[in-house]
Amino acid sequence: MKKKTTIYDIAKALNITVSTVSRALNDFPTISKATKNAVLETAKTLNYTPNKLATALKLGKTNIIGVIVPTVQASFFASVINSLEDGLKDKGYRIILYQSNESLAKEINGVKALLEAQVDGIIASMSLETNETNHFEEVVKQNKPLILFDRVNKSFGVPTVTLDDFMAGYIATQHLIDKGYKKIALLTTVHQIKIFSDRLQGYKKALLDNNLEIIDEFIIYGGLSIKDGRFGVGKLMRKKNKPDAIVAGDDFTALGAIKKLIEIGETPPKIGVIGFSNEGFSAYITPNLSTIDQHANEMGKECAKMFLKMIQQGNPYDEVSHTVLTPTVIDRESTGRIYK
């Protein structure tokens, strides 16, 4: 268990001082080519690994940023993290990952843990349980960048990166209308997080703009899952007044809806179905699923960009900006009926 080599070892080996070594290592202009090369060389020979911890302690900057997501197992979050890490690693930033598992308690712990680890900032998407922002307050108080994405609270004055969920609801509905569907149901859920109410508003607005009636019993509030999709369809198709298309709350719900529709002989696109998220399976199921692309990768990139900007400007909260990404329709078979 030999001791690790430090700049002191390099200094001793060359009969110079640590300050010179430090300067050489950090490429200061005021250093002679000769000493610099000598330092670099002995650093290599001595198998020197810089201790960023010490640097971080000294400088008050770790170059580590904390990321809190409900779970990396959801393809959306995995994609965000993927592009986030990718975009930041070249700038010298590392990422500490913390999963909240949709639990507020864990999210609170996460913020605390990351702060204790002295991260330079936090990028987070709120858990479904989260109904307050007190735990995030401390990040702001420490004047460290905090960016919320996708599942955000905009009344809390931190920068956010989100999808335009009103528009998402709108274009999903409009897409169905464009394809000739006229009696459009919505499988949704109620939640603190504004996403779902925004989408609902978008759905309603699209109907209105097309002079279609908003039928209350076509709006089903339930969970979001394959099972809920099946259940929702069951409920809808038992009515005397049946819809001819369905906007599902997410792709899993849409999948459940499709399965149920196939069972009862109303295989999409006979009844149109559109989802949200563009999950991995959406392109591969039969009929493959039209859906709303949430641009996860862009979201990661935007978060990275915003973080870098906040770090650069002296005070991260000098100007708090909200980036809103534009959702797009992915047109596939499940909405492919063409007759107006």
Add this chain to the structure above:
Amino acid sequence: MKKKTTIYDIAKALNITVSTVSRALNDFPTISKATKNAVLETAKTLNYTPNKLATALKLGKTNIIGVIVPTVQASFFASVINSLEDGLKDKGYRIILYQSNESLAKEINGVKALLEAQVDGIIASMSLETNETNHFEEVVKQNKPLILFDRVNKSFGVPTVTLDDFMAGYIATQHLIDKGYKKIALLTTVHQIKIFSDRLQGYKKALLDNNLEIIDEFIIYGGLSIKDGRFGVGKLMRKKNKPDAIVAGDDFTALGAIKKLIEIGETPPKIGVIGFSNEGFSAYITPNLSTIDQHANEMGKECAKMFLKMIQQGNPYDEVSHTVLTPTVIDRESTGRIYK
């Protein structure tokens, strides 16, 4: 930009010394209840956040562990990371994530970066480009736990957690044979990483054990992707001697194979298809795909367990163990032909 509060501030406020504060904060037995409470209280009032960086520097232990994977965007790796992070966070460990993007150069950089960040250990799965282990050597040299999982190099003397890939190839093939298929083709790839050759051996052994002939032209070496799956099937079905079932290198390849088979009217399970990985979509496509479960979550858990064990025992490399997980067949429609 007020200064952060440190244990010195707490000490000053209570007219005691930092060592007492430190002891109180760390719950030393030799501290009086009174002072301890006082410390805890003022810590709260002063809004104290411990600086783990300083602790880490002092103790030479960060409680951070580095994780290197090709990408979090693959569901397998996402699952491993999910259970890894989940299993380790309660033990006080955080995870720094580093994606190699299947690039050796990035993987090398990753090891370096993580070592500089003074991680307590590294858990990694090798990139497809990786053909040497020099860059990992340094981790071992520093006597820090290094665990390789899934894509490993067993001749390199570090602990590993893997799936029994020979068995995976074997049971996939045996499954098809059990279902009555007799002319079984294999869509695979060649690679440094032993996984694929192991599976090939398993495939061959299963055929042998069942007195089925190994037909060279039934073994197609290509890439692994939807496109490669289509291509492979095209190639196979153009032969005069056609297979009646296909073991595909992964689920994507299997998916491509299925799509192509449907197109040419040989919809599985007419021709059987089995994949590897149990990707998210596998259960949802039509026909849904039989596949080999790689037990990603268990793999993460095993890595976590192994890491903890290595940390505990004085020298992490005292006993180098290799955990091998048992693959299991997920029996779905794509192999559902029953006639012997």
Add this chain to the structure above:
DNA sequence: CTGAAAGCGCTAACAA
């Protein structure tokens, strides 16, 4: 161009 020395925030050995 280089050196000396303080200090980032914490822990722990030693003393009291």
Add this chain to the structure above:
DNA sequence: TTGTTAGCGCTTTCAG
């Protein structure tokens, strides 16, 4: 039970 102090490895100001 508490205090004193050195030091983890590094950067940077001030001198030279």
